[in-house]
Amino acid sequence: MIESGGVWTLSEVRGGLVHQVSYELLAWGRDLADVLGTPLSAVLMGHGVAGQAEGLVAHGADQVYVVDSPELADFLPDSFARVLGDLVSRHRPEILIASATSTGRALMPLLFVDADTGLTADCTELSIETDERLLLQTRPAIGGNVMADIRTPLGRPQMCTVRPRSRRPLPEDRSRTGRIVEETPDVSSVMRLLEFLPEKKVGAPLQDAEVIVSGGRGMKGARNFAMLEELAALLGGSVGASRAAVDMNWAPYSSQVGLSGKSVTPKVYIACGISGAVQHLAGMSASDTVIAINTDPEAAIFRVADLGIVGDALEVVPALIGRLRS
Numbered sequence: 001m002i003e004s005g006g007v008w009t010l011s012e013v014r015g016g017l018v019h020q021v022s023y024e025l026l027a028w029g030r031d032l033a034d035v036l037g038t039p040l041s042a043v044l045m046g047h048g049v050a051g052q053a054e055g056l057v058a059h060g061a062d063q064v065y066v067v068d069s070p071e072l073a074d075f076l077p078d079s080f081a082r083v084l085g086d087l088v089s090r091h092r093p094e095i096l097i098a099s100a101t102s103t104g105r106a107l108m109p110l111l112f113v114d115a116d117t118g119l120t121a122d123c124t125e126l127s128i129e130t131d132e133r134l135l136l137q138t139r140p141a142i143g144g145n146v147m148a149d150i151r152t153p154l155g156r157p158q159m160c161t162v163r164p165r166s167r168r169p170l171p172e173d174r175s176r177t178g179r180i181v182e183e184t185p186d187v188s189s190v191m192r193l194l195e196f197l198p199e200k201k202v203g204a205p206l207q208d209a210e211v212i213v214s215g216g217r218g219m220k221g222a223r224n225f226a227m228l229e230e231l232a233a234l235l236g237g238s239v240g241a242s243r244a245a246v247d248m249n250w251a252p253y254s255s256q257v258g259l260s261g262k263s264v265t266p267k268v269y270i271a272c273g274i275s276g277a278v279q280h281l282a283g284m285s286a287s288d289t290v291i292a293i294n295t296d297p298e299a300a301i302f303r304v305a306d307l308g309i310v311g312d313a314l315e316v317v318p319a320l321i322g323r324l325r326s
């Protein structure tokens with residue numbers, strides 16, 4: 001029997017495969033559903049994706065609503081929003097969470113207008129206010145100086161997007177069992193995908209990189225980012241930047257790490273000439289190992305660093321490159 005209501009997560013498909021953010025959302029959703037004592041459902045829309053529904057169960061879902069159709073091969077916001085809206089109006093989840101990716105940010109606003117409820121963007125923390133069973137949607141506000149708890153007491157579902165990488169997926173457990181519900185709503189679209197132009201970039205996308213070499217104002221100029229690229233290439237990583245470096249056009253916005261940039265959780269984050277402002281730390285402090293290179297022994301970045309090198313990055317980075325090459 002299909003269990004209506006409960007907590008829902010929106011799965012994302014890229015290149016025909018369920019994307020990592022879908023599993024991160026299930027980790028959030030599992031906690032919320034357990035506190036509420038309700039089922040956790042994942043919504044999976046795409047083409048040729050039905051076979052991947054079990055993977056969502058293995059990562060925490062109790063049920064998966066699958067809409068699998070050739071019409072859903074490309075992400076077209078109008079049809080995806082209509083399909084999701086149809087499922088929501090029939091099965092009435094208490095809570096619906098999506099990732100704050102371009103997909104989630106495009107889809108959720110379309111849905112919340114139709115559903116006449118609230119939507120909180122870019123949450124970094126989710127919890128349940130148990131007295132009233134309300135979702136507490138926590139996100140940085142006022143330039144990251146305060147954390148705001150937002151509630152949706154009246155509208156349903158309670159909807160929010162969550163920053164990618166704000167949570168690790170639960171370990172895969174193939175012994176978990178769940179219900180797969182195949183749905184066949186109207187999937188037609190008035191839109192058509194003409195072309196997909198991927199961003200030209202060296203290394204893995206920042207949010208997928210296992211090693212990130214990041215530069216700040218202490219790198220002194222755009223030309224010195226070449227040494228960060230060289231170090232990143234030797235370590236199989238990607239290059240990140242502070243907002244100060246991006247503002248000075250030393251690096252593209254797509255490499256900005258922090259509150260108004262990307263949240264990253266690499267295995268190793270090397271911060272070169274970055275002071276460690278709270279807005280920067282908001283995007284990288286969940287990295288497994290942080291290595292900081294800074295001339296100022298009092299720099300805030302050293303408080304989150306596992307390894308600190310007090311020194312001139314313009315000397316330390318070339319020395320590291322030399323050692324790695326030899």
Ligand SMILES: Cc1cc2nc3c(=O)[nH]c(=O)nc-3n(C[C@H](O)[C@H](O)[C@H](O)COP(=O)(O)OP(=O)(O)OC[C@H]3O[C@@H](n4cnc5c(N)ncnc54)[C@H](O)[C@@H]3O)c2cc1C
Pocket residue numbers: 142143144215216217218219241242243244245256257258259260261262272273274275276277278279280283293294295296299311312313314
């Ligand atoms: C609403 C809002 C959102 C923001 N969002 C972001 C964000 O997403 N990401 C972000 O990064 N910032 C963000 N900021 C800006 C943030 O507050 C800082 O201004 C910024 O992070 C500083 O960048 P930085 O560390 O490169 O520069 P600085 O703070 O100027 O630090 C430079 C550091 O380099 C060191 N240094 C100097 N020379 C050398 C050298 N030769 N070798 C080694 N070290 C050296 C200095 O000691 C210093 O610690 C935001 C601010 C606001 C108000």
